[in-house]
Amino acid sequence: MSATQTLSGGPLALSLGDPAGIGPEIIALAYSRRTVEALPPFFVVGGEQILRDAAAQRGVACPVIPINDPSEAAEAFTRGLPVMPFDDSLYCPGEPSEQGAALALYSLAEATRFALLGEASALVTAPVSKAQLVTVGFEYPGQTEFLAAACGMAPEDAVMMLAGPSLRAVPLTVHCALAEVPALLSTDLISHKARIVAEALVQDFGLVRPRLAIAGLNPHAGEDGKFGREEADIIEPAIAVLQEQGLDVTGPVPGDALFTPRARKTYDVALAMYHDQALIPLKALEVDEGVNVTLGLPIIRTSPDHGTAFDIAGKGMADAGAMIAAIRMAGECVTARGQAAANNA
Numbered sequence: 008m009s010a011t012q013t014l015s016g017g018p019l020a021l022s023l024g025d026p027a028g029i030g031p032e033i034i035a036l037a038y039s040r041r042t043v044e045a046l047p048p049f050f051v052v053g054g055e056q057i058l059r060d061a062a063a064q065r066g067v068a069c070p071v072i073p074i075n076d077p078s079e080a081a082e083a084f085t086r087g088l089p090v091m092p093f094d095d096s097l098y099c100p101g102e103p104s105e106q107g108a109a110l111a112l113y114s115l116a117e118a119t120r121f122a123l124l125g126e127a128s129a130l131v132t133a134p135v136s137k138a139q140l141v142t143v144g145f146e147y148p149g150q151t152e153f154l155a156a157a158c159g160m161a162p163e164d165a166v167m168m169l170a171g172p173s174l175r176a177v178p179l180t181v182h183c184a185l186a187e188v189p190a191l192l193s194t195d196l197i198s199h200k201a202r203i204v205a206e207a208l209v210q211d212f213g214l215v216r217p218r219l220a221i222a223g224l225n226p227h228a229g230e231d232g233k234f235g236r237e238e239a240d241i242i243e244p245a246i247a248v249l250q251e252q253g254l255d256v257t258g259p260v261p262g263d264a265l266f267t268p269r270a271r272k273t274y275d276v277a278l279a280m281y282h283d284q285a286l287i288p289l290k291a292l293e294v295d296e297g298v299n300v301t302l303g304l305p306i307i308r309t310s311p312d313h314g315t316a317f318d319i320a321g322k323g324m325a326d327a328g329a330m331i332a333a334i335r336m337a338g339e340c341v342t343a344r345g346q347a348a349a350n351n352a
Contacts, residue, residue: 016345018048018080018089018129019337020118024133025111026054026096027103028315029325031061034133036327037334038088039067044268044331047130050080050089051116052121052192060098064321077126091117100321108139115150117158122306129307129337130154133330134315150180150310151301158304161195166203166302168276169285169312170336171293172267175276176285177204177302178336188281189224189237197221197245197278204276205254207302210347211340220265220274221246221258221283228259266292275327295328298336309333 024030055071062069070087083089096106123126132150142210147153155165168177179200180191186327225235232239242259249256265277266288279285289297297312311329
């Protein structure tokens with residue numbers, strides 16, 4: 008894909024993220040590397056002067072082009088980074104503020120709206136601070152839940168997948184205490200989310216028959232009930248249901264064996280029982296290229312798999328690899344979804 012190719016449905020919409028974090032600088036870095044990285048056209052909602060300042064601080068070539076409508080973005084992208092203007096906050100890297108949080112929330116909401124209206128082909132979200140967003144009325148555990156609500160969906164119908172070059176992993180429970188995980192797991196939860204994952208891998212990743220590997224919860228996957236009953240009582244029945252429905256599902260696989268190089272060759276996605284069971288291997292393997300993808304939405308959404316990194320913002324240390332990977336993956340998903348729609352027409 009060339010940097011100037013027009014995606015079906017228009018350019019990607021990028022939200023700014025918290026302007027005090029590394030979002031503005033990694034967006035500017037991504038634009039400066041658009042040609043060598045073969046990135047599809049994208050535009051940013053808000054932060055016109057912030058992006059100029061961030062680019063200048065990083066010393067990268069990223070002229071900012073104000074646009075009035077997403078339809079202008081593809082042409083503007085050949086000359087600079089297209090930005091939909093909005094009241095800026097000052098660029099104060101490492102110094103989060105209520106004004107910055109308000110800009111981050113506006114940018115997220117507007118970029119989402121453009122994707123829902125079809126004026127953008129996909130949504131890429133830069134990192135936000137949940138603690139800061141709460142100060143301006145944000146009532147969701149994270150951006151994934153916000154997006155589910157914006158799409159008129161129940162939270163459980165939006166599934167977080169972390170993806171990199173060598174691993175895709177889905178945490179079936181996310182932001183909760185580890186002690187709460189066993190009570191949250193159910194056969195219905197596992198089978199429901201597994202079906203969403205399988206359908207999305209067909210629709211957005213072009214896999215004909217995705218292979219799902221499901222982790223156990225306990226050490227040694229319970230070892231026949233010796234270390235816990237969740238595998239026998241919850242996980243194995245879910246796997247049986249999914250197999251009866253024709254899905255290619257294996258497990259439960261012990262967590263300490265699921266992510267070895269040999270094991271990763273046997274599946275397309277690993278479904279983990281809790282947050283860190285999925286994210287630790289993903290971040291260990293794909294620290295600079297990890298992408299957070301929300302599956303099950305009517306829109307395509309990706310995000311770099313890291314936070315705002317207030318501690319290094321503006322210090323010339325932030326790596327744009329995950330943002331570049333998120334932009335590239337969003338473009339690839341747009342192409343795959345378009346092809347799937349054409350095949351089903």
